[in-house]
Amino acid sequence: MMHEALDQWTFVIAAYAIGLGGTAALIAQSWLAMRKAEARRDRARDKGREK
């Protein structure tokens, strides 16, 4: 195994920062997109009922 000048923990932290950041962003974007789309659908339904 090659010995890095950098501490091995630096690689572990970098991997988790990318992995957890990507997963959190994916969950947040999916949640917001769902809420936005469902609010738009409900608005369209309410407008239909008003008529």
Next chain:
Amino acid sequence: MHGFANPARFLRLAQWLAPLLLTLGLVLASAAMAWGVFVAPADALQGETVRIVYLHVPTAWLGMGGWTAIALASLTELVWRHPLAGIAGRAIAIPGAIFAAICLATGSIWGRPAWGTWWVWDGRLTSMLVLFFLYLAYAALADAARRDGEGSSRIPAIFGIVGAVNIPVIHYSVLWWNSLHQPPSITMGQSAMAAEFLVPLLVSTVGFSCLFGAVVLMRMRAILADQQAEARLRRKAMAA
């Protein structure tokens, strides 16, 4: 299966299943990663970098599992014309691409101290990179098909089935060709890993699978809500 062909019935199921999977996934994945990073021992050869495995392996399996699900949804759409199958395929594409990208990035970060290089063009790494591009191509095709109308949804479905040829290539690449990547440590009913590494890895995999499922359900709900809103606005415009 056709019991869920009714979007209203599917939405009733997804309304409680998505938050349940999200909560379960967050608890299990966080616990497994905390266990892997702070409690599990370092490996005799890999040292501390073995801790990356609790993130890298679940994302690799889900990257491959995601495309397998796209292929099954595509087949269901083409053969049985299930109305939710195409929506499921579209909902899986972006999470699958992101998990494949995380797998590639974490593998590369692990490879630098372990192999002495960030990247090699060997069978496993290259076929995983191809999977990432397949996801992007599928997402673009599905988006184009949505704009063109329902008739063209056959093209992404055919692409989803043809692209599945890459899944066994990824799996067997480390056995078919010489590779820096190690052969599978876990096979059906057998594991070369000690329990202190294996247990947090399996818990992490279950947790990330729940998160993946929750994200796919949320994206399916978003696509269905968009379709319902557009249909209502179209009806309203025609009535006016």
